[in-house]
Amino acid sequence: MGIEDLYSPKQLEVLRTAVRENWRFLIGHGAKRAGKTAVNNDIFLMELRRVRKLADQQTPKVETPMYILAGYSSKSLQNNVLQELSNKYGFDFKFDKHNSFELFGVKVVQTFTGTIGGLGAIRGMTAWGAYVNEASLANQEVFEEIKDRCSGPGARIIGDTNPDNPQHWLKKDYIDNTDPKARIVSVHFRMDDNIFLSKEYIADQKAGTPSGMFYDRSIEGLWVSGEGAIYKDFDEKQTLINKDDVPDIKEYYAGVDWGYEHKGSVLVFGDDYFGNTYLLEEHTAQYEEIDYWVDIAKGIVDRYGDINFWCDGARPEHVARFINEDITAMYADKAVLSGIEAVARLIKLHHFYVVRQTVKSDDSCYLEEVYNYAWDKKTGKPIKLMDDVMDAKRYAIYSQHQDYNEIESGGGI
Known part of the structure; x- marks a missing residue:
């Protein structure tokens, strides 16, 4: 079985970017069920191994580098990231009293971005990287704090998100930022990019998704605003x-x-x-x-x-x-x-x-x-x-x- 049997072409594009390019932010954005989170979960594991290697190279060696795992809520992180990794690779995460866990010699600190309270879990720490799931749902101040905490050597931030309003701060300040110095790479996903979904499922989703903004966001992965009547399909x-x-x-x-x-x-x-x-x-x-x-x-x-x-x-x-x-x-x-x-x-x-x-x-x-x-x-x-x-x-x-x-x-x- 080759790697092409495990990942879609779009996911392979993201993996190659993660390995070959010099980036600070890697953001997958677009349609639901397009494979964004699945590939980011694997990149998260790759990043933990990279962080462990970087920590070993420091003088003196850093015994326990820390990494931020962020999501809208405890439930969303469990469903989207931790349970998926457990199902795929058999991980049995051991959480301490602060809801943190260790993997590959890296301490992973969870924080929840849905409210300003997420600042408390990471304030003052030095992180060697971060993975932000459902990034567009994050409180902007918490997101900025995550970015600022990532000050360890070679720290990088990965994220995934479904589309929102095109004036959303994540779209304007990060996804649309083409300044080379910012080192931001963003990859757009459409539902059709997920070759592992059945044709019947995709057809059903297209037929059942409301016309207009909801279709453009959920199926095409576009950052669009609604226009005109909200219930366009009402007859x-x-x-x-x-x-x-x-x-x-x-x-x-x-x-x-x-x-x-x-x-x-x-x-x-x-x-x-x-x-x-x-x-x-x-x-x-x-x-x-x-x-x-x-x-x-x-x-x-x-x-x-x-x-x-x-x-x-x-x-x-x-x-x-x-x-x-x-x-x-x-x-x-x-x-x-x-x-x-x-x-x-x-x-x-x-x-x-x-x-x-x-x-x-x-x-x-x-x-x-x-x-x-x-x-x-x-x-x-x-x-x-x-x-x-x-x-x-x-x-x-x-x-x-x-x-x-x-x-x-x-x-x-």
Whole structure:
């Protein structure tokens, strides 16, 4: 078996770069499932062996050089790096009380880049290199600290990332930096570069990825902003169904976007036994107090039972009121892009339907909003206009289909 049987041509390009070129940063960026992290995991092992060799050459010899392994969270590092290496090479990592471990005679110090708290694990240390997984998700201050800590002889930094907004600091300051003195090498991946994925899988991913920004980022690996309508695949003719055509429902749930000056909205959804989601009821109103929404929620409970109400965490007093009224109110996961992608994917795959009688009523704002819900090209986020129903929809669908124990309040828009 030759090396060409183990790595794709794109991965071999990265490996050759890692071995032959004089670089300070090596960043693989692009599509999901394209092979970026897999090859970087192997380069990480190569770098540890190189660091051990460099440490042995110092006078006096450095007994325990340190190396930074960074990721968005403990869970992401475990899933993306450590477990993958264990599965591939049989490593049995032995962690100390600080979550560090030793490999090839190098102490690997883990730090988590999702919050500013990641500074604590590495502040003051001298690192001989770093591996930053999911680099675009890193807090910029933590990333810069990682860079500054890498001051050991010959220290180098490897990283991988999926695309984000083209104005992202990682793209502007590092990936697009062509100054030879910076010694930054970046390699772009497309999903088609991963020759080890089946053609069927790639075809399914292309067919099921929402059009526009999500397709360009996830499949082509491009750093693009959204433009125009967010739910480009929404087709009223295919999506609207009569109430009598709704099949047996497996579970019901609701999404809540609080409002007063702007409209508030409570939406009721149902999932059938075949992976389809139905918008069954919409309650949207302006200038209404919490008593009004409590009455709406109680009416929904009377019709559908004790269902989850996924609520905007911006008004915790309203959530508390629901709970005090024996309404099962839960804080929604307000992740904007992930939530929109989850909804858009259902629409693209024709797994999302809307009861015609609900959205054709005079009080409904759904159709007006879904056609006007648009990207802000400068920020890469939705424009905060005519988005109340869209927010309630995102809160409900994205939160309901996750592990309830991982849902936290706050954040998002």
